[in-house]
Amino acid sequence: MRIVTLSYYYKFSDKLGMDKYLISGSLVLLLVQVFVLMTDLNLLPAEWGLNKKSQHNTEVIMGTIQSKHNNVRKKMNSSVYWEAGQEKDTLHAYDSILTLNNSSAQIILKNEVKLNLHENTLIVLEPSEEKKNANLVLMQFNKGRLRATTGAQKLKFSNKSWTIEAAHGSELSLRSVDDEKVEVELTKGEVVLANKDTQEVQSLEGNQRIELKKDEMKAITVDKNLSWSTNMEKVIYTHSPMTPVELQWKGPARSLLQINPDNHQVAESLSSAQTSTLKLLAPGNYIFRLEGDNTTSESFELSVLQAPTITYLAPLPRDRSLLPQSVVFSWTPLENIKNYYLELDSQREFRSPDVFNAKNYSQLLHNFKTEGQYFWRIKAVDQQGYTIPPLYHYELYVVDDALMAPQLINPTLRAPASKPKEEKSKKNETQKDNQGASHQINWIQKWVSWMIPSAEAEEMQISVKKKQKAEAEPKPIKKIVLSWSQVPTADHYIIEIADEPLFMNPLVNTKLKTNHFEWRGFGSKKYYWRVAAGKDDKKGLFSDVSEFDVTLLKPVKEEDALKESKAGKTASPVQLVTEAPIAPKPAPPPPATKPNLPPAPVEKPKKARVRRPAKTFASVGVHAQWISEENNEDDFKTTFEGLTPIAIGIERQWDWNETSDLKLNFFLDRREWEVEDSTIHPFQENLEEIYLELSLDYIRIGNPNSWGAFLTKEVVHERRAAQELESIDFITGGAQWNYHLKWGDTYRWQTRARLGLASAGFIARTDNWLWFEAIRHPHWGVNMGPSIDIMYIGGSDLSQTAFNLGFEVQFFW
Numbered sequence: 025m026r027i028v029t030l031s032y033y034y035k036f037s038d039k040l041g042m043d044k045y046l047i048s049g050s051l052v053l054l055l056v057q058v059f060v061l062m063t064d065l066n067l068l069p070a071e072w073g074l075n076k077k078s079q080h081n082t083e084v085i086m087g088t089i090q091s092k093h094n095n096v097r098k099k100m101n102s103s104v105y106w107e108a109g110q111e112k113d114t115l116h117a118y119d120s121i122l123t124l125n126n127s128s129a130q131i132i133l134k135n136e137v138k139l140n141l142h143e144n145t146l147i148v149l150e151p152s153e154e155k156k157n158a159n160l161v162l163m164q165f166n167k168g169r170l171r172a173t174t175g176a177q178k179l180k181f182s183n184k185s186w187t188i189e190a191a192h193g194s195e196l197s198l199r200s201v202d203d204e205k206v207e208v209e210l211t212k213g214e215v216v217l218a219n220k221d222t223q224e225v226q227s228l229e230g231n232q233r234i235e236l237k238k239d240e241m242k243a244i245t246v247d248k249n250l251s252w253s254t255n256m257e258k259v260i261y262t263h264s265p266m267t268p269v270e271l272q273w274k275g276p277a278r279s280l281l282q283i284n285p286d287n288h289q290v291a292e293s294l295s296s297a298q299t300s301t302l303k304l305l306a307p308g309n310y311i312f313r314l315e316g317d318n319t320t321s322e323s324f325e326l327s328v329l330q331a332p333t334i335t336y337l338a339p340l341p342r343d344r345s346l347l348p349q350s351v352v353f354s355w356t357p358l359e360n361i362k363n364y365y366l367e368l369d370s371q372r373e374f375r376s377p378d379v380f381n382a383k384n385y386s387q388l389l390h391n392f393k394t395e396g397q398y399f400w401r402i403k404a405v406d407q408q409g410y411t412i413p414p415l416y417h418y419e420l421y422v423v424d425d426a427l428m429a430p431q432l433i434n435p436t437l438r439a440p441a442s443k444p445k446e447e448k449s450k451k452n453e454t455q456k457d458n459q460g461a462s463h464q465i466n467w468i469q470k471w472v473s474w475m476i477p478s479a480e481a482e483e484m485q486i487s488v489k490k491k492q493k494a495e496a497e498p499k500p501i502k503k504i505v506l507s508w509s510q511v512p513t514a515d516h517y518i519i520e521i522a523d524e525p526l527f528m529n530p531l532v533n534t535k536l537k538t539n540h541f542e543w544r545g546f547g548s549k550k551y552y553w554r555v556a557a558g559k560d561d562k563k564g565l566f567s568d569v570s571e572f573d574v575t576l577l578k579p580v581k582e583e584d585a586l587k588e589s590k591a592g593k594t595a596s597p598v599q600l601v602t603e604a605p606i607a608p609k610p611a612p613p614p615p616a617t618k619p620n621l622p623p624a625p626v627e628k629p630k631k632a633r634v635r636r637p638a639k640t641f642a643s644v645g646v647h648a649q650w651i652s653e654e655n656n657e658d659d660f661k662t663t664f665e666g667l668t669p670i671a672i673g674i675e676r677q678w679d680w681n682e683t684s685d686l687k688l689n690f691f692l693d694r695r696e697w698e699v700e701d702s703t704i705h706p707f708q709e710n711l712e713e714i715y716l717e718l719s720l721d722y723i724r725i726g727n728p729n730s731w732g733a734f735l736t737k738e739v740v741h742e743r744r745a746a747q748e749l750e751s752i753d754f755i756t757g758g759a760q761w762n763y764h765l766k767w768g769d770t771y772r773w774q775t776r777a778r779l780g781l782a783s784a785g786f787i788a789r790t791d792n793w794l795w796f797e798a799i800r801h802p803h804w805g806v807n808m809g810p811s812i813d814i815m816y817i818g819g820s821d822l823s824q825t826a827f828n829l830g831f832e833v834q835f836f837w
Contacts, residue, residue: 084117086149086161087133091360091407093329094127096141111360117151123168126307126330130408133161136175142309142327143285144168160189165206169199169309171325174213185238189216194230197323199311201287208234209246209323217241233320250275250314250321258324259410261331265306269326272300273314277321283311291315331412332358334402340527341418342520344556344565346426347395354387355402358412363405366390372399372417392422416528427557427564430517430539431509434570435553437502437577502579506553507540511564514557521553525569548575636685641675645811645832649695651741652825670694671830677723684724687732691717711751713739721762730762734778736787740817740824754817756780756787770797772807785819795834804837 089096089109096109101118109121109129123129123145131139133149141147145168152160160178172179174194181188181198183206190196194213200206208215210232218225222239231246253272260267271280280292280301285308292301307330314321335356345351353366366388369377382388392398401417506519519541521532531551532543550573557564650665671694677687693715721732740754758780765773774793780786791813799806813828 084151085134086115086117086119086151087131087137088115089113089121090130090132092127092129093360095124096127096129097122097124115149117149120146120148122146128309128327128329133177135177136173137161137177137179138173138175140171142169142171142325145170165198165200167200169197171195171197185220186236187218187220188236189218191215197325204238206236208236210234211322231322233323244320246322247275247316247319250277250316250319252312252314252321252324256324256326257410259327259329259408261329261410261412262307263331263333263413263415266304267306267328269303269305269328270300271303271312271324273321274299275314275316275321277314277316279315281313281315283313285309331415333415334358334404334412336402336416336418336526339418339420340566340569342421342527342566343418344421344423344426344563345392346565347392347422347424350389350391351420351422352387352389353400353402357386358404360406361404361412362407362409364388365403365405366400367403367414368398368400370396370398372419374399374401374417395422395424397421421563423563425562427511427514427559427562429565429567430511430555430557432553432555432567432570433507433509435504435506435572435577437504437574437579502544504543504546504574504577505540506543508555508567510539511557513559514564515559516557518556518558519553520555521551523549523551525552525571527552527554527569546574549573636679638676638678639836641673641677641834641836643671643673643675643832643834645671645673645830647671647693647811647813647828647830649826649828651827671832673832680722684722687721687723687730689717689719689721691715693717711739711741713751715739719760721760728764730764732760732762734758734760734780736780740784740822752784754782754784754787756782758787771795772797785817785822787815787817789813789815793832804835807834807836808832 089098089111091111092109097106098109098113098115099106099120099122100116101120106120106122115121115131121129121131121141123141123143125143127143129141131141133139139147146166147168147170148164148166150162150164152162160180162180162182165181165183172190172195174190174192176192178192179190179194181190183200185204186206188196188198188206188208191214194215195211196213196215197209197211198206199209208217210228210230212230214227214229215234216225216227217234217236219239219241224241226241228234228243231248233244233246235242235244251274253274256270256272260269276296277294277298278296280294282290282292282303284290294301305326305328307328310326310328312324312326337354337356338352339345355364361384363384364382364386366380366382367374367377368380368390369375380388380390398420399417400420401414403414404412406412506521508517511517515537517536517539519532519534519536520527520530521543522528522530531545532541532553534541550571552569552571554566554569556566648665671692673689673691675687675689677685680686695713695715696711716737717734718736719732719734721730723730734757736754736756738754738756739751741751758778760776760778763775767773772795774795776791778787778789778791780789791811793811794809795807796809797805798808809832811828811830811832813826813830815826815828817824817826
């Protein structure tokens with residue numbers, strides 16, 4: 025089944041008051057999309073689908089994906105979806121193959137034609153339709169960089185302006201510089217170049233570099249006296265963000281040209297006697313050329329790849345093994361690996377390690393001859409013979425005579441009966457903190473009394489006082505008690521606690537004299553622990569790894585644990601104990617005083633309050649919008665731009681009490697998006713979406729500031745890769761603040777700031793309007809003016825910045 029990588033989600037709710045025709049239309053479109061998808065996945069007959077069967081014969085087998093690195097995609101001719109390409113996948117006629125960032129693929133076609141695709145390369149395989157050219161393979165070369173070896177079959181590349189036909193036994197490289205320029209480097213054999221517009225045909229032989237533009241061709245002969253050293257690796261795996269690479273050559277070079285993965289060129293001047301240089305390179309595919317006096321060398325293509333991590337499973341770090349028992353070394357397997365190698369050394373620098381070949385298995389059995397401290401690591405060699413270096417190493421102790429492993433007892437969660445000393449020493453600091461908190465709460469009470477009517481303010485003050493009292497009360501302190509069986513003759517124990525089962529970076533690695541450990545620095549999650557005994561320099565075997573979940577431990581009081589211990593009962597292995605805090609001494613009661621009773625108030629007749637008339641605002645507008653999006657995980661950047669054909673807003677403000685009003689706002693916006701640079705994303709179609717907004721503001725009469733809450737529903741477009749775009753419903757709720765400033769009689773400035781949370785992240789936004797009162801009437805009027813909005817959407821794997829310019833007309837009555 026194919027993996028669907030391009031998906032759009034549109035959800036409409038009756039509660040939002042959507043028009044019934046819009047809902048019906050969206051359901052019809054959804055059914056059509058499901059119908060097309062089921063046809064594409066062969067769940068329905070192909071003749072039922074909207075896409076007619078291709079007139080081309082797509083059953084012809086063209087070749088296979090021999091190997092790949094990272095993300096490779098392929099698409100069948102009759103399909104609209106891209107699926108993940110895997111090693112040994114069969115490729116058919118008119119299949120499209122795409123490599124993404126920091127990715128590559130090696131393709132083997134019939135008659136030993138080899139293609140090496142570098143990152144961000146797109147090709148389409150086409151067989152020859154003519155019987156006389158049955159041994160000719162056609163290929164659409166759309167973008168990127170590749171290297172081809174024709175073998176016993178001809179190979180013909182085609183782009184917008186040129187066709188490039190390579191003869192039998194040719195080797196050549198293609199690189200797209202931009203939409204109009206392609207660079208061809210012929211290392212061996214012969215090529216025939218034909219211009220589609222001018223019908224110009226030219227034949228060239230080996231050791232030439234050809235630059236092809238729309239209606240222009242330039243050939244440069246390669247000088248064999250400028251040559252690269254044969255000792256340099258063409259593929260380097262690295263775990264570092266920057267990798268030092270030494271380049272070596274022969275011949276009198278004047279300059280070194282470096283072409284980066286983004287096609288940016290950098291030239292470096294060289295001395296006449298210089299034959300090497302050192303470069304710091306980030307992961308990517310590079311091209312280097314030597315330039316002399318009117319001469320040039322062959323291109324040296326170098327791929328710096330992010331190395332995959334080999335995770336070691338056994339033995340665990342700092343583990344102990346007994347002689348003469350065999351040790352099983354195991355690790356996680358990787359794709360496209362020819363051999364694994366185990367390196368053993370008594371020094372952590374691995375100056376002269378012993379190397380053992382595990383072939384392509386992910387485990388190896390080894391017998392040690394002598395005891396001692398060892399360090400081990402795993403390196404790998406891929407199918408092309410390039411080395412994947414290890415990222416880290418483990419420590420292992422091989423002993424002839426070891427103490428037995430302790431038996432672990434389940435942990436318990438306890439609270440100590442007495443107050444810890446560090447808490448007593450911090451008593452004065454805690455009192456100072458409480459005083460500071462008291463001043464802060466008093467300031468909050470003043471702010472609340474100014475913001476909210478008196479009745480609500482009193483309730484808020486009571487709630488704040490309760491919170492202050494709860495925070496002032498001492499909280500019980502919990503600790504986890506881990507215990508294990510005693511080992512005869514042992515004089516110390518080593519305990520390790522980690523939050524992952526491999527103990528790569530343990531949270532606790534402590535030497536103890538007793539057979540129990542009290543731990544306070546824990547969180548509400550699962551932990552793993554193990555213990556080993558020791559006597560002087562003699563080491564003991566580690567116990568089996570045990571685990572416990574803090575959220576599942578039942579707390580035990582310290583007093584109950586002590587009673588069970590005195591009674592001779594076996595304690596629970598892991599105990600969560602609650603420590604009884606020392607309550608503060610109660611403050612003495614204030615002296616009794618006689619209350620000063622105020623005189624009886626004189627009741628006055630209440631006047632009937634005149635309610636303020638309600639106001640209604642209706643606005644229409646047009647907006648131009650831009651969104652810049654960056655994927656945090658893959659560093660994939662893209663920019664959308666769009667236009668709002670029409671935006672509609674309705675507001676209603678009414679009397680709430682003598683000093684305040686409430687305002688309810690509803691806003692609807694239909695947006696249309698397109699990719700700002702369509703050459704980078706050739707698969708992108710225009711997008712449409714509906715934006716809905718509902719907000720409620722609390723307005724104090726005569727105060728330029730107002731506060732409220734809002735709820736919005738919009739579609740967020742998150743690009744995963746060049747061909748992968750995900751559109752997700754983003755429902756956000758939060759708080760907002762408004763500020764109004766009036767300039768003279770006709771101008772008014774309005775600012776609104778919002779901060780909201782959603783299930784996938786958060787939104788920070790500011791909106792600004794400059795209103796001009798065009799028409800004023802005792803009962804109605806018209807405002808108009810420009811607006812500017814800035815919004816940021818953030819999340820764990822999402823980062824977008826939106827910019828909005830618009831013009832609105834507002835009617836009020």
